[in-house]
Amino acid sequence: MVFTSHIFIFYFLPLTLLVYYLLPVPRNFFLLVMSYIFYGWWNPWFASLMLFASYVNYVCGHVIATSPVGSARRKRALVASVVISLTTLGFFKYFMFFENNLNAMLGVLGAGALPVIQITLPIGISFFIFQSLSYPIDVYRGDSPPVRNFFDFACFVALFPQLIAGPIVRYNTIAEQLVQRDHTMEKFASGAALFMLGFAKKILLANQMGGPADAVFAAESPAMLDAWFGVVAYAFQIYFDFSAYSDMAIGLGRMFGFEFPRNFNAPYLSDSITDFWRRWHISLSTFLRDYLYIPLGGNRHGERRTYINLTIVMLLGGLWHGANWTFVIWGAFHGLLLAFERWRGKESVYSRLPRPLRVGITFVLVLFSWVLFRAVDIHAATAYFKAMFGLASASGGSVLLDSILYTRGNLIVMALCAALAICGTQAHDWVARLTMPRVVLLLGLFVLALMTMFVQAFNPFLYFQF
Template sequence: MVFNSIFFIFCFLPVFMLIYYLVPGKLRNLLLFLGSLIFYAWGEPVYVILMLFSSIFNYYMGTELERLYYDDRKQKINLIFSIIINLAVLVFFKYYGFLLNTIGGIIGIHIPHPELSLPIGLSFYTFRNLSYLFDIYLSKVSAQRNFLTFSVYSTMFPYTSAGPIVRYTDIETQLKQRTINISKFGIGAELFVKGLAKKVLLADNLSVLYSSICGHPQMSVFTSWLGILAYTMQLYFDFSGYSDMAIGLGKMLGFDFNKNFDYPYISTSVSEFWRRWHISLGSWFRDYIYIPLGGNRVSTLKHIRNILVVWALTGLWHGASWNFVLWGVYYGLFLLLEKFVLQKYLKKIPSWLCTVYTMLVVMIGWVFFSQTDFGALGHYLGTMFGIGASGFIDKTALYYLKTGFILLLISILMCRPAPYQYFKRLVRRRPVAAVIINLILFALSIAYMVYNSYTPFLYAKF
């Protein structure tokens, strides 16, 4: 089941929310757990077993880590064992084929293997459960003794499929006691509509534009840049739209999840971009990989090593393909370049020019991200810089510019904070107008969903 489906919006969600609000508070966790299993099983019934195993295993290991608090050696052994089991499951389902193909490529033979479908949300709930264990080990939180309470955290349907990676420390109190009321429901519903509109009205149409451009065997320089601009906007509205919907659903259920995006495309440096993009993943790698490696409180060479390790792993987390590793290393190198060379220059030039520089780096980075085939990747990058291009601009480019101009213009405007700030002022001054705007966006989104084919969330496959 997915958020951008008619069944979820008009069947599952209203029935679930009605029961959730009517049952006594002490039964809400049970209902949320059962509802989350139904939500997940709707599309992948077999993999519910995998999710339940993850919940049971990490619940037990959490209690063991706390029990062994005064025995550092045994506690460390149990933590390592927990990490191995969690990562073994992740590697088997996500990287099994990738590893065999890589080994086969090195030794020069083809190793046949069955294709395994990736359980939706596996990377997200694995990292979520690992953060829980790490925080117990670091004494940041006590182990949850109630299995049902922990299972709600581990399986909750708003963030199951594509994050954000909510940490147990952030919602520990809310798992036991939370407030639900009309005000929070209204805020949550507004966030859900905002995310739905981002996904259905912007991301899905940008996907059509990008796919059409990529379908051409030969492109002009302008066409290739137009295509990657469409993908750049599509990815943002697709993933930030999902995050808005997840946070909105959380509000409706009485939870307060941290934001996952903070207008990343207004950043004035690559470093700032990664403080604003997929915040929950970036902070996860910072707290559990980068800092334990020594962070920046080590020698220069080790600092460089730490950044490259973290970004190679960040890239690999996104997908079982070498282009993702290359994408991660690409960002690691730019972060190092900014830290040791460009930082002093970026402070002296106008902020708009810094944003242009950042967006150029980001757009080129999304080429690495979008092309899993190295031949296609090299061809697209070459075309962007005139190598193998049909010219600087052609009729095809003018056609896509003409048909996609309004969509791209709206997308560029809507990835900036100004429209949302205006809407917040409108809510305070003219609440009725704000309600009407939300209803129009909701109606347009539903109409588009009815008359167009379903498009999955991009980050659900990671």
């Protein structure tokens, strides 16, 4: 189910809220049931995979919690949970990628291709596998107490507000809330406000920017101006799409008494790539830092090892996004830039320029990375870069792009996106100080977005594919 759908807004959400607040106990179990309905709505079979991942990690966490510290049994349980979780993720997400690359290599060697087994990628698998895996690790490290029962743990993994695309909530963040959380009018109101704001961002901004971005990235040979317009549109689309999802997720969480970590903090105001990763998809970067970078040794083994660790983390972070070489290169691009800035004392090479220029240059670097992120393959990304640098001219039907790109609607919304990205006001801060004029504006935006939803085609969140 998608947050920006008729069925969710007008049926699933009201019904869930109504029953949740009528129920004295056990609310977590009810949320668990509704979360499985929410997830299974896409394909009921996918729910069994989530149940499997939850059960394995619950059992492993239980074994860890009941074994003496430092015992082999405790370590074995941790290794089992990591291996089973990553194997599951690897099979569903990367097996076809592996098969295709194997066939490509066999082709180079002159051997025949092996048949490729088609595997459907369950949506949100990267998110729920990471979340469920965080539990045995947190318990092993002593960062969290063991969960009181399986239903609470399954509820944490499946919790529908943030199930599909995050923020990635670690077990230790939410452990206490699963047992005890507050439900106040203030919390509910700020949750509803965040939800409405996220909904409006997705429908009114992100979806509108998706049109030109899709058109340019699908075009055979866009002109230079079109290529730049397309990647800027994509930059706004992915930001307003993903941050909208996070806002809605955090908002929904608050309506049910939870407090999830924030995921964005004006990323396009970053003045270096290091700064960018403090502001973009914060829950992923902190997850990778705590569960990958630090276990790899972090910065504790000398400068050279630190740079290698940074690059490895970003490479794997890239691969986490999708089974495609473009994501690997995207991760490497960021990893190398991060390592380079680390070498310079966490400063960019342009750190002495005035701040607007630093922000501008960082934005352009991020745009280059978005080309890798959005292109269907390396060949398409290369062609796109050529177009951006004027090394390929528009030909054939691609000259018609101007009729799709530079419409009044796209120009207005792009200007609006740019203004919002530059002003840097974040949804969290904005809803923290609700006033009557803000409420009126919010409700107006929400109703306008609902009406717009009726004329838009099905448009799921970009991060669903991850």
